[in-house]
Amino acid sequence: NNLTINKPSGLTTLSSNVTVNGVLNFISGSIQTGINVVIQPSSGSVSGAAQNTGWVNGYLQKSIVTGSNVSNSFEIGDPTYYAPATLLFANVSVAGNLTASTTPAEHPQIDLSGINKNLDVNRYWTLTNTGVGFTTTATTLNWVPSDVDLGATTANFKTSVYDGISWGISNVALPLPTSIQATGSTSLGSFVVG
Numbered sequence: 001n002n003l004t005i006n007k008p009s010g011l012t013t014l015s016s017n018v019t020v021n022g023v024l025n026f027i028s029g030s031i032q033t034g035i036n037v038v039i040q041p042s043s044g045s046v047s048g049a050a051q052n053t054g055w056v057n058g059y060l061q062k063s064i065v066t067g068s069n070v071s072n073s074f075e076i077g078d079p080t081y082y083a084p085a086t087l088l089f090a091n092v093s094v095a096g097n098l099t100a101s102t103t104p105a106e107h108p109q110i111d112l113s114g115i116n117k118n119l120d121v122n123r124y125w126t127l128t129n130t131g132v133g134f135t136t137t138a139t140t141l142n143w144v145p146s147d148v149d150l151g152a153t154t155a156n157f158k159t160s161v162y163d164g165i166s167w168g169i170s171n172v173a174l175p176l177p178t179s180i181q182a183t184g185s186t187s188l189g190s191f192v193v194g
Contacts, residue, residue: 005029005054014058020044026054030077033058037099049075051082051144061099064132066092074100078123081147085125085191086140089132096131098188104147107192113160113167119152120194127188138173140181141191152194154178163189 001022005012007029014036021041026048031038038056040046042063049055055077062072070089077083083102107124110117121143141159148154159170159182170182170191180193 005031011057014038023047024075026050026075028053030054030057030079032079033060037061046073046075049082049084055082055084059099059101061097064089064092064096064098064134066095068092072098074098074127076100076102076125078102078104080104081144082142083123083125083144083147084142085127087127088138088140089134090137091135092132093135094131094133096129096133098132099128099130101126107162107190109162109167110192113162113192114169115158115160115192115194117194119149120192121147121157122149123147123193125191127191129188136184136186137188138181138183139170139185139188139191140174140179141193142179143193145178148177149194154180157193159191159193161185161187161189161191163187 003020004025006027011032013032017037019039024046037059039061055075070092073086102125104123154177157175160167171184173181
């Protein structure tokens with residue numbers, strides 16, 4: 001039911017999917033998922049995730065329940081940095097699963113995104129929806145200062161999301177030096193910031 005990661009040196013690497021029904025607790029070290037997934041049903045939670053303790057490097061799937069103002073945090077990062085995402089759904093009418101990951105590079109199709117790749121965050125977040133029926137979501141994305149291109153003004157940042165077919169610029173709130181919130185999104189996919 002519970003899983004504690006306390007491995008100061010080396011990686012905890014998954015050889016298959018792992019489901020954590022209880023608490024996923026990070027004390028020291030990250031989980032490297034590879035092609036596998038850390039799965040958390042609605043009964044699960046995460047504690048201790050941070051830059052100095054650990055996170056999921058790869059795919060983290062969480063159950064999204066029905067209701068209003070449904071919030072879910074995804075404690076994800078890359079091999080070096082913690083770069084989590086948090087979603088606040090205005091209303092969820094159909095429960096389902098959401099899988100999140102982040103990639104420390106430019107999105108392969110960023111040239112079509114409406115974001116200037118020379119003045120952006122050199123990272124993207126992929127949020128894959130499996131069955132969640134929702135109205136809109138506010139998605140908060142976090143990065144580290146070294147992800148930002150020199151000369152970029154974070155207060156001017158926007159977000160764009162790629163749903164697998166086309167890009168769409170999102171409304172934003174709270175553009176801060178290391179985070180931004182994309183508001184009013186009606187679909188999910190790959191998010192870029194710049």
